[in-house]
Amino acid sequence: xxxxxxxxxxxxxxxxxxxxxxxxxxxxxxxxxxxxxxxxxxxxxxxxxxxxxxxxxxxxxxxxxxxxxxxxxxxxxxxxxxxxxxxxxxxxxxxxxxxxxxxxxxxxxxxxxxxxxxxxx
Numbered sequence: 001x002x003x004x005x006x007x008x009x010x011x012x013x014x015x016x017x018x019x020x021x022x023x024x025x026x027x028x029x030x031x032x033x034x035x036x037x038x039x040x041x042x043x044x045x046x047x048x049x050x051x052x053x054x055x056x057x058x059x060x061x062x063x064x065x066x067x068x069x070x071x072x073x074x075x076x077x078x079x080x081x082x083x084x085x086x087x088x089x090x091x092x093x094x095x096x097x098x099x100x101x102x103x104x105x106x107x108x109x110x111x112x113x114x115x116x117x118x119x120x121x
Contacts, residue, residue, distance in 0.1 A: 006040065010046070010050050011050065013032055014032075014047075014051065015060070015084060016035075017032050018077045021076075024065070024067075024073060025047055025048060026072075028047065028075070029041075029044075057080075058081075059080055059084050060076060060081050063076075083117055091116055093114055
């Protein structure tokens with residue numbers, strides 16, 4: 001999958017990958033690859049600037065650790081990041097319902113959609 005196809009979705013993918021437990025960059029790349037059956041294979045040049053941006057926004061927190069004989073940065077979700085992930089999931093649900101409804105010729109079945117806790121912008 002091309003990097004430009006991820007625009008607007010990379011942050012949500014990273015937040016979701018960090019939801020179960022803290023992880024370092026390489027582990028995040030592997031987790032996203034696993035969750036997408038290899039369709040999304042991030043490179044460091046895409047991943048690390050996004051992690052810095054999320055950290056600066058207060059959505060994740062990074063700490064330096066020593067593991068496997070090397071120093072690396074491990075990231076975890078903050079409470080603000082958990083709220084943002086919930087908001088992203090709600091926005092994604094609405095997006096899929098809206099675009100799916102426009103693309104599907106069958107009559108739409110109305111289903112309640114979640115409401116984001118905060119407006120994303």
